[in-house]
Every structure is written in structure tokens, then in C-alpha cells.
Amino acid sequence: xxxxxxxxxxxxxxxxxxxxxxxxxxxxxxxxxxxxxxxxxxxxxxxxxxxxxxxxxxxxxxxxxxxxxxxxxxxxxxxxxxxxxxxxxxxxxxxxxxxxxxxxxxxxxxxxxxxxxxxxxxxxxxxxxxxxxxxxxxxxxxxxxxxxxxxxxxxxxxxxxxxxxxxxxxxxxxxxxxxxxxxxxxxxxxxxxxxxxxxxxxxxxxxxxxxxxxxxxxxxxxxxxxxxxxxxxxxxxxxxxxxxxxxxxxxxxxxxxxxxxxxxxxxxxxxxx
Numbered sequence: 001x002x003x004x005x006x007x008x009x010x011x012x013x014x015x016x017x018x019x020x021x022x023x024x025x026x027x028x029x030x031x032x033x034x035x036x037x038x039x040x041x042x043x044x045x046x047x048x049x050x051x052x053x054x055x056x057x058x059x060x061x062x063x064x065x066x067x068x069x070x071x072x073x074x075x076x077x078x079x080x081x082x083x084x085x086x087x088x089x090x091x092x093x094x095x096x097x098x099x100x101x102x103x104x105x106x107x108x109x110x111x112x113x114x115x116x117x118x119x120x121x122x123x124x125x126x127x128x129x130x131x132x133x134x135x136x137x138x139x140x141x142x143x144x145x146x147x148x149x150x151x152x153x154x155x156x157x158x159x160x161x162x163x164x165x166x167x168x169x170x171x172x173x174x175x176x177x178x179x180x181x182x183x184x185x186x187x188x189x190x191x192x193x194x195x196x197x198x199x200x201x202x203x204x205x206x207x208x209x210x211x212x213x214x215x216x217x218x219x220x221x222x223x224x225x226x227x228x229x230x231x232x233x234x235x236x237x238x239x240x241x242x243x244x245x246x247x248x249x250x251x252x253x254x255x256x257x258x259x260x261x262x263x264x265x266x267x268x269x270x271x272x273x
Contacts, residue, residue, distance in 0.1 A: 002103040009101075010202055011195070011234075011244075013050060016077065016101065018242055020045045022152075025076035029057075031068045039063055043072070046092060050240070053097040054086060064088060070095055073112050078104045080112060145246050145271045152242040159245075162236065163212055192217055193234040195244070196225065202234060214247060214267045218255065222262040225249050231266055245272060 004012050019025065027045070030038040041061040048055045066085050072095075073080045081098035088094075104112065148156055190207040194217060203224070208216035215233060219225060232244035251265035 001105055001108050004101045004103065006097055006099055006101075007200075010050065010200060011232075013097070013101070014234075014240065016079070017045065017048045017050070017055065019077065020074065021048065023076065025074055028073045028075075030071050031065055032071075033065075039065075050097065055083070055095045055097065056092055057095065059088065059091045059093050064093065078108075080104060145269045146243045147271055148273060155242050158236075158239055158241075162210060190237060192236050193240070195232045195234055196249075197230040198224070207236070208263050212268070212273045214250075214265065215245070216263050216265050218261055218263055220261055222252055222264070225252065225264045227252065 006013060020027070024044050026042050028040060029043045030040040033039055041063075043057045043060055046056045046058055064085065066088065068085075070083045070085060071080065072083065079101050081101045083095040083098045086094045086096050102108075148159070151159070191204055192207045192215065194203045194205055195201070196203075203219070205217040205219055208218050210216070225231075227249050229249045231247055231249060233241070233247070234244050235241050245268055247266040247268040249264055250267045252262050253265075255261050255263050
């Protein structure tokens, strides 16, 4: 059994819940009654928001006990988590983001099936989520480069719109012939979500410029973004990418003489255009 913690496994949590939502994978949910019995129902994930820490499900039963913990097991991925009910209204109930998710071995799965008394293997095929890639890979599969064609349709639509929606300023026009992918400045302030290979912290930073070849963002904590560091672009504003853009920090420079705020220049890894 492997345990993923919410405070250090943001990207894995993101991948798990996006998988559940995209595939509408059924979960078995239960509460333990005072009698020792389990009150069981099937649910599916309607939506989720990791930043606010909420998971939203369609209400399929009126027998919820609001003050009692919820247990959820998903055969499609072989994992289990414990959570608490935050609200029940308008045919939807919301759970808090679990503090941990347990990825189960086959022996653990057999125990869970026996405990809940439901054999779901006849309903759909057991499938373990590929969260870590192959043994000879350089890291988790969510670290790998994906071409635009390999991305989800929602990622493609969003990214193509972002790349094409801003116009080049005069400085960039002058040097456009010297760039493979001319950078474009956003017309209004936009924010980008960045994660480096140095920690699991997600940084919300102001976007400076963007192209299909790279990105620039602003920070006052320049020491958090040393040259040569691998980064992931997790999302923009309220939009979380299904698969992050992957790149490397190439430059740091102050944006004015005060040297308080710095632009961090990133080149995207090849193959993501």
C-alpha cells in the first residue's frame, strides 16, 4: 500500500480526480453506523476544486449522516480515502479534500471488497492508475512532455487561445526575427501556476510573457527559481491543465533598477508545440 498526502502530492491528487471526473468512474461510498453496519451507496464525481479543497458529488441517497466520516473506494484505480461531509444541498453533496489517498495492492483490494460486501469486478474491469510511469522512466508520467496533439481537447482549446490571443509589443516586434517563438505580453494582468522540481509548493505568479516556446513570470523571491531548474506550468488563473507544460529556467533579470521584482525566463522542453 502506498499513501499519498494532500500537502505533498498535489499533482497526483490532480491526476486522480481528473481521471475520476473525465471517466465518470463509479466509487463505492459508505459510512459506519453505530450498529457496526455499513451504509453503502454508489457515487460519481461531479466536479472538484483542489485549491478550495472540495469534491462535489451527485446526491444518490437521502441516508447521509452529516457528522459521520465518509469512506470512498474506487476499483478503477484501486484506491481508498476517508473524508468529511461539508455540505448537502440541491441534489449535490460536497466532501472535503482527503488528507491522504491510499493506493492499494491486490491483497488490500481483496480485503476492501470483503469489507464492503460488494464484488465490483463483474461490473467493470479493475484498473490501476498509472501514476508513476515505467521503472526506467525519469519520473512520474505527469512530468513527461506531451505534444499539443496528445493533449486533451480542453487543454488544446485553452492553450491555443492563450498563445494566439495576445499581440506582440513594439520591443518584441523589433526582435521577432531573432526568436524562434516570439513572446507575447498579455494585455491585462494574468496569473500562472508554477511548480518547480525543488519542492511540491504551487506558486501563483504574474504572467509576463508567453509563447509556444516558453514563458516568463514575475517574482520577488528570485532565490526560489535558480537557473537550470525544471518547472511545470500547472495552469492559468482558474484553469488547471490536464497535463502541465514542462520547461527549464534559463534566465533571471530585474524588471527595473530597484531590483525588487524579477522576470524568470523559461524555455519549454521540445515537442510540446
